[in-house]
Every structure is written in C-alpha cells, then in structure tokens.
Amino acid sequence: MTSLNRPLSPHLQVYRLPLVAILSITHRITGVALSAGTILLAIWLGSAAYGPEAYDQVSALLGSPIGLIILFGFSAAFYYHLCNGIRHLAWDFGQGFELPTVRRNNVLVLIGAAVLTIGTWAFALTH
C-alpha cells in the first residue's frame, strides 16, 4: 500500500507543549490514578462488611501519616479531575475554545483545584 509511505506530520515531541496540553494529559493521569485509588474505596467499604475489627484496622491505616498523605494526593487528583472535567463538559457543548477563554480557564482550573483541596483539608482537620 503506497499510503503507508506518505510523509507524516512531526511527532508530538517536537512541539513545545502549551499549558492546556499539559493540563489535558494531567486529566488522563489523574483519571488513571483515581481509578487505581478505587481499590482503597473497595477496601474501606469491604472492611465495614467484615466487622468492627477490620473496619478499625483500615481506619487506623487511613488515619496514619502515610494514609493521610495518600488521601491528600487522592483528593488533589480528584479536585483537579473535577474542575478540568467540568471544562471538558463545556468543550463537549462547543464552548470555551477561544484562546483567551482557554488561557483564563487554565488558571481557573488550577486555582479551583488548589482552593478546593486545601479548603477541604483545612475544614476536615479543624472540624
């Protein structure tokens, strides 16, 4: 097939990635990380079905320093995926493709995710 010998456009790596492209791949990375994190959700709920002892063990593990660091990372990934996901939904409706809007929303997504993450932990730890 001659079509296989046609010239290809330059590969992704020759371009300098704009911020929106970095945020786009971060959406996927956080999505995969959150998917892996669902194992924790299943373990936590599963422990409740096995009884008070199992539940207390898992709760202690999640409340330990390492557990809290993992939960913090999980919450940051979640809030990023939430904020950028809302932008994706707007894109699905054909909204927000103009460059100035894209640049403004880059900042909004990052600030939104940071504020929600820090706000949640500030509330949880002082509550």
Place this chain on the structure above:
Amino acid sequence: MSLRTPLARARGLGAAKEGLSHWIEQRVTAVALIPLSIWFIISVIGLAGSHYEQFQAWLSVPGNTALMLLLLFCVFHHAQLGCQVVIEDYIHGRGARIAAIYLVKMTSALLGVFAGVAVLRAALVGG
C-alpha cells in the same frame, strides 16, 4: 491484492456503531458524579474518626445506602470507560490491547460488585 483504494473499501460501511454509547455513558456518569462525590466528601469528613457503630448507623440510613450504591456504580463505570480510552490510545499491539481492556473491565466489575455487596451487608446486616 485488491485494486481498490483503502478509502473505497471503507466507504459505505457506515460507523462501527459502538463509540457513541461509550461517549454518552462517560458524560452521563461524569455529570452524576459531581453531586455524588461532593455528598461523599462531606459525609466522609463528618464521619472522620468515628467508630464502627457510627459508620454503620450512617450507612444504614436508606438514603445513604442508595446514594453510596449509586456512587459506586458511577465511579466504577466511569473509571473503566476512561481507562479503556487511555488503553486504546497508547497500546498499539492488538492482543495486548484486548487483554488490557479485558483486565480493566473485569477488575472494575470485581471491585464494584465487592464494594456494593459490602455496602449492602454492612448497612442491612452489620459486621
């Protein structure tokens, strides 16, 4: 070897007719997860540091049981749909791609059913 061009062979076959439902389900679960995950986070903060009895009492409130099951369905469905797209984009070998997608779907189903059964058992029977 056929003298027809690749375009002529593809023309008239129509769409594969399997992409649209995937796309729609991913968005429907995404929108549902916005309020569900906010409910989940607020609830979990309220339950932080609580004992098994408090958690069990909270989970056995019918509204909480229902929302938790709905959240689990949306989380695991959304996660496996998203991971499938990532695999389709980055794993090019046909066999490896099919195996990876199968693994992701089966793992999601296993974790989701396990978590759902755990919620029902903890809510209705107690540990």
